[in-house]
Amino acid sequence: MHHVDTLIGNESLEEIVESCVQTIETPGFADAQAWKAEAPGRAIAGCFPVYSPVEVFDAAGMLAVGLAGGGNRMEIAHADSRFQSFVCSIVKSTLEQGMTGMLAEFDALVFHSICDPARNLASVYQRNFPDKRVEYIHFPQNLGVPEAIVFLTGEYARVATSMSELTGKYPSADALRGSIAVYNEVRALIRRLYAIRSEAPHRLSARELYPLVRYGNLVAPEIHIDVLTRALAGVLQREGRPRDRVRAILAGSFCEQPPLDLIAAIEDAGCYLVDDDFLIGRRFFYADVDASAEDPYRALAQAYVDGSVPVAVKHDLRISKSEALVARARAHKADAVIVLCAKFCEPALFEYPLYRRALQAAEIPHIFLEFEEKMWMFERTKTEIETFVESLLFA
Amino acid sequence: MTELQYQGHLHQLQKQLMANYYAALTASAEGSGEPAAYLLIGGNPVELLRAFDILPVFPEVNALQLAVKKQSLPHIQAAEFMGYSSDNCAYVKADIGQYFAGRKTPFATIPEPSLLLCNYVGCNVYLDWFGHLSEYSGCPAFQLDIPFIRSKSGFPSKDDVDYVMRQLQRLIERCEEITGRQLDEDRLRECVRLSSLTGELWSKIKHLTKHTPAPYDAYFDSVTMMAPLYCLRGTPEGLVFFETAYAEMAERVAANRGPLETERFRYVIEGPPPWPHLRTFRDMFSRWNAVAVASTYSTVGGLWEFGFRHDPDHPLESIACHLLEWNLTNRNFLQRYEQIERYLDEWHASALIIHSVKSCRLFSAGQGDMREYFTKLGVPTLLIESDLEDPRYFSEAQMRTRIDAFFESLGHRALVQEASA
Numbered sequence: 134m135h136h137v138d139t140l141i142g143n144e145s146l147e148e149i150v151e152s153c154v155q156t157i158e159t160p161g162f163a164d165a166q167a168w169k170a171e172a173p174g175r176a177i178a179g180c181f182p183v184y185s186p187v188e189v190f191d192a193a194g195m196l197a198v199g200l201a202g203g204g205n206r207m208e209i210a211h212a213d214s215r216f217q218s219f220v221c222s223i224v225k226s227t228l229e230q231g232m233t234g235m236l237a238e239f240d241a242l243v244f245h246s247i248c249d250p251a252r253n254l255a256s257v258y259q260r261n262f263p264d265k266r267v268e269y270i271h272f273p274q275n276l277g278v279p280e281a282i283v284f285l286t287g288e289y290a291r292v293a294t295s296m297s298e299l300t301g302k303y304p305s306a307d308a309l310r311g312s313i314a315v316y317n318e319v320r321a322l323i324r325r326l327y328a329i330r331s332e333a334p335h336r337l338s339a340r341e342l343y344p345l346v347r348y349g350n351l352v353a354p355e356i357h358i359d360v361l362t363r364a365l366a367g368v369l370q371r372e373g374r375p376r377d378r379v380r381a382i383l384a385g386s387f388c389e390q391p392p393l394d395l396i397a398a399i400e401d402a403g404c405y406l407v408d409d410d411f412l413i414g415r416r417f418f419y420a421d422v423d424a425s426a427e428d429p430y431r432a433l434a435q436a437y438v439d440g441s442v443p444v445a446v447k448h449d450l451r452i453s454k455s456e457a458l459v460a461r462a463r464a465h466k467a468d469a470v471i472v473l474c475a476k477f478c479e480p481a482l483f484e485y486p487l488y489r490r491a492l493q494a495a496e497i498p499h500i501f502l503e504f505e506e507k508m509w510m511f512e513r514t515k516t517e518i519e520t521f522v523e524s525l526l527f528a
Numbered sequence: 529m530t531e532l533q534y535q536g537h538l539h540q541l542q543k544q545l546m547a548n549y550y551a552a553l554t555a556s557a558e559g560s561g562e563p564a565a566y567l568l569i570g571g572n573p574v575e576l577l578r579a580f581d582i583l584p585v586f587p588e589v590n591a592l593q594l595a596v597k598k599q600s601l602p603h604i605q606a607a608e609f610m611g612y613s614s615d616n617c618a619y620v621k622a623d624i625g626q627y628f629a630g631r632k633t634p635f636a637t638i639p640e641p642s643l644l645l646c647n648y649v650g651c652n653v654y655l656d657w658f659g660h661l662s663e664y665s666g667c668p669a670f671q672l673d674i675p676f677i678r679s680k681s682g683f684p685s686k687d688d689v690d691y692v693m694r695q696l697q698r699l700i701e702r703c704e705e706i707t708g709r710q711l712d713e714d715r716l717r718e719c720v721r722l723s724s725l726t727g728e729l730w731s732k733i734k735h736l737t738k739h740t741p742a743p744y745d746a747y748f749d750s751v752t753m754m755a756p757l758y759c760l761r762g763t764p765e766g767l768v769f770f771e772t773a774y775a776e777m778a779e780r781v782a783a784n785r786g787p788l789e790t791e792r793f794r795y796v797i798e799g800p801p802p803w804p805h806l807r808t809f810r811d812m813f814s815r816w817n818a819v820a821v822a823s824t825y826s827t828v829g830g831l832w833e834f835g836f837r838h839d840p841d842h843p844l845e846s847i848a849c850h851l852l853e854w855n856l857t858n859r860n861f862l863q864r865y866e867q868i869e870r871y872l873d874e875w876h877a878s879a880l881i882i883h884s885v886k887s888c889r890l891f892s893a894g895q896g897d898m899r900e901y902f903t904k905l906g907v908p909t910l911l912i913e914s915d916l917e918d919p920r921y922f923s924e925a926q927m928r929t930r931i932d933a934f935f936e937s938l939g940h941r942a943l944v945q946e947a948s949a
Contacts, residue, residue, distance in 0.1 A: 215896040217913065219615065219886045224893070246676060248652050250893035256861030257897045268678075269860075274648050274655055275673035275695060284675070284691040291685075448655040450662075450669060477615050479889065483656040486611035487663060501611075 146341070146367030149360060153344035154393065156351060160206060164352050165198045166238045176240035176299045181227065181254070182388040183247050183446050184414035185270070186433050188312035188422075189289055191354065192304030193296040195241070199350030199415070202226045205392050205509045215257060216250065221477040222505045223389035224250045231262055240299050241266040243292070246274075247388065247446040248480050266299055268292050276438050276449045285434035293430070309429040315354045317421040322361040324416060327408065329368055331465050334405035335375045337368050340397040346412050347390075375405075379522050382467045383409040384458055385484065387444050389475035391504045398511040399471065402518035403526070407465045410444065417441045445480040454484060455491035462497050469525055470499040471518070475506070498525055538776045542752055545769055549759045550636035556583050557631065563642035563706055566661065569758055569829045570649030571674070571855035573847045575723050575838065576696070578762040579716035580703045582643065586758055587657070590638060591619040594626065595803035595917045597634050604918055617887045618917035620657045627664060642706050644669040645699070650676055650857035651890045670702055674851045677859050682866075684852040692848040713843075719762035720847070721840040726761055727832040729770035734833040736777050737821045738875050740794070741786030743777045746875075747797045747820035748810045749787060758829050792817035793938060796871045798824045798864070798898070799883035799891050804919035812928055816935040820881075822871035824864060825891075827856040834870075861894055865901055872907060879938055882911040886921055908941065910934040 156164065162177075169175045178190040179200045187197035203209070203226030212228035230236050242265055244255035252269070259267040270288055273281035297303035304312070323346055330337045345364050349357035383399075387410045400406060418440050426432035443449065443457040462470055470492055474481035485501060492499045500521045502514060556562045564583040567574070574584045594600040603625025604618050610628075612621050631638040644667050646658035655671070662669040672695055675688040700711050733753070737746045744750075753773055760766030780786070795813075797820045802809050813820070830836060836854035839846040852858060856867070871877060880902050884892040895911060902909045912930055915921035 213896075215900065216894055217884060217886075217892060217896065220889065220893050246652070249650075249889040252650075252652070252676065252890075253861045253894035257894045260862055260865075260897065260901070269676065271675045271678060273673050273691075275671040278695070278698065280691055280694045281673070284687065287687045291687075446652075448659060448671065450659075450671060453663070455663075474613075479616060479653060480656070482613040482616050483620075483653075483660070485613065486607075487660065489611045 144363070146364055146371065149364050149367060150341045150344055153348040153360065157344055157347045158204065158206065158393070160203075161235055162198060162238070162351060165196050168196050168353055169238055174300060174302075176296075177238055178241040178243055178296065179236060179239045181242070181244045181251060182223070182414055183245065183444060184272075184417045184437075184441070185243055185245065186289055186292070186437075187354075188309060188316050188429075188433060189293050189304060190241075190243075190296060191312040191315070192308040193293060194300040194302045195296060196353060198239070199347075199412070200227055200230075201347065201350055201390050201412070202506045203229060204390075205507045207507070209507075216254075219477055220250050221389055221475055222507055223475070224254050226506065228254060228257060228261075231258060236265075239265060241268060241296060243268045243270065245270045246272050248478075266295060268295055272437065272447070274448045276447075277451050282431065282434045282438050285437060286428070286431045289430045289433055306427075306429055309433075310424050310426070313422050313429055313432065314424040315358070317424055318358050319349060319354050319361065320416050320418060321421065322358065322365060326361070326365060326368065327416070331407045333375070334378075334380070334407050335373045336371045338400055339406040339409060340393065340400055343393060343396055343411055346415055349415055350412070377526070378403050378405045379468045379525050380405050380407050380466060381469045381471050382407055382462050382465050383411075383471045383473055384488065385445075385472045385474040385478075385481040386411050386504075387413040387446070387481070389478060389506050391473060391475075392506065392508060392511075395504055395508065395511050395514060398515040399473075399518055402515045403522035404469075404471070404518065406471075407467060408461060413442065413444055445484045453487075453491075455487040458488055459491050459495045459497065462492075462495075468498070469521070470497055472499060472501045474501070474503050476503045536776060538773050539752060541769055541772055542756060545760060545765055546755055548765070552583055553585060553636045553639055557637040557639035564639040565643035565645050566641045566658070567645040568647050568649065568651070568654050568658075570647060570651055570654070570857035571851040572647055572649075572758060572829060573645075573672070573696070573699075573851060574758065575716065575719040575762040575843070575847060576699060576703065577645075578719045579712065580707050580709075582703060582707065583639070584759065585638060585641070587623045587661075588619055589755060589759065590626070590633065590636075591622040591917055592803045593635055594622050594633060595919070596806060598804060598919070599634060600804060600917050601919055603629065615886075617653045617657075618915060619887060620653060620660070622917055623657070624660065624664070627661070641665055641667045643667070643702065645672060646670065647672045647674065647851060649674045649851055649855060650859070651888075653888075653890070670699060672696075672699060672851070674858055677853065677863065682859070682863055684849075688852055689845075689848055692852060693844060696844050696848060716843050717840045720838045720843040722764065722767050723762045724838040724840060726757070726767050726770050727830065727837050729767075729774045730757060731832040731835075733770070733774050733777050734822075734826070736781055739781045740876065741784065741788075741791035742794065742819050742821045743780035743786060745787045745810075745820050746826065747801065747823040748806070750823055750826040751801065754826060754829065786819060788814055788817050788819060790817050791819050793879060793935060794819055794821045794875070794877045795879040795881055796820065796822045796824075796868055796875065796877045797881045797883060798868060798895070800825045800885050800888060800916040801883070802885070802914045802922050803916055805914070805922045805924070808924060809927070812931045816931075818935060821875040821877050824856055824867060827867070830855050831867075834867075857890060861898075865898060868898075868902070869905075879908045879910070879934075881934075882909065884911055884913045885916045886913070887916050887918065908934070908938055
């Protein structure tokens, strides 16, 4: 098996995907550590979901690594005693990563105002790892007012100052504009791949798209751009005929991530996943962030407030998230919606009653399922989806 | 063991005042014309509403009342039937359940909201809760976004304060729209003055439990005083209640009288109570002559005992500071460790009880780390689990066994220390 960034350009899409799979399923952060070792003064920031302003870290001379939990290959031996049984798995596995030394090379850890366990995890990290810089970003929850942008602009500048104390490099406006441009390219490529999958899901499955996106959690954005570009070329060359499957969109998996085999099982059960919210923070904006703005901090804040997608952890009174879900289903010509929530994820679970109401009113069939990142048997979920699919195909 | 009898003047007064408060809610629901605003306990800005003669309605208080009266489960189940998860906060479920049951409770008919004031003070569930109420009621929510305390100093930044002040101005505009009249600044100052005096008395009451024996249980008796602290703060009746409470508690100190016949153990307790089983839970401590001398739960709405006072000369600024800095919910988890350490030290407690509730992850997520921290400090610490609203999560036998074992070992420890002294 090749390592993805050592592939030389004539590899198949399958090879690129499988290289990404190998990287994302290997515990540890070898690529990030290698990146840090390449030059003095480099530092790593581990960013907890859902969305983090990665450009700020990039411009400060850091690699913004996306933390996505421990998956189903990690045993929780220490963190269970710190967080109770009713707390979601990603909180515990992220702490376990710290307690087992996997984040030893990380200089900073960044958490966000997404939920109460994530908030308390920031404090637990601060206490248990006093040598690491722990930052907590408060995203405004009053998005309809101008002061929200002012506040968030200041919040990003505050974090930039904190990171510059680690790297000695405060992100200048030019540097930040450059980082925005780079990440715009990443996001544009991901948007393109998502659009292709929606139009022709037989050419690119979720089982393939997911590792391509998640690979970006672990490497520098320039490497990710290269891989996505080559993957896109492979997708465009691909042919094939659509099969008789249910077109479904998926919601609820924006933080803790389902195992790759679960995603595959959903597709194998007879679905085309034509849209999802996996790793939503990697493609958080509808369009490019303004990379030529006079104040790039403000441009990033503006994009969060006015140009980002609906997600359970963002409370935007200007829109109804359940209506947005219905609109998303219609835009993707979906036959059905799969609500796939991480167990104990309160923000996701709180969405469901409103989703259900709206989907029933819109007469869009849906199924509700729960998962945990550590699950490793998928037959039951697959059977549930199969039954659901059959009920749609043979109704 | 002698059980505390709830016959004091204070308890009678509380019952009367709360009955009056709920009667006003019912009158509003039945068309008295007094607008009602729903808001949340965490660092609540109730003074602003009082200044506009808007009735404050606290869904958390209503939910816990349902639980105390053993009425919460059918509402929780009704909400679960609507799609709410068994893992969602049961306060929310009980409240949504009663909302769809016609808002009729054994203590009041809850009015429809004229304002859904989501004071987002730390608890992320607040946002979902009021978002859902907004969708069901059709009343727009007002999101009062309070930046969480995230600096090592434990203080909000100037930007944080400015951000909140601007939002308070918008809230005033919204209240003006609802009531059709301008803010009366003198009236606001008066409400804030009453809150300031109330806070002063509440702080003094809380410091009285430093005395041995503590004149009241700072957990089980504090909750009696917390309802007027939120529902009546900023009113003359609220102030009278706290004057009465202080006089009664000071008298007990003078008489060396505590809530139990003897005070054998002094402990600090962290976390909300199991409302559906409050009496049973209390008895588990009383039988050991154990008295809570301080509790973190009694500071969710404000941390007066550490110095906060509303300021009638700067009413809005002090409301902003209350929301940002001077309540438990908007402070970070490590600030809670500091708070507990102060209690253990200054209130002369020898043990920590952590009551971990499933519903409220703001309180509970990470309490295993808290236990580890205090155990390493040499503080005997017990972590027990149940829920604040859902009666199904209370295992009486298991809870009793753990509490018995804890106090038994604490008693033994004291014996050994005595012998080696």
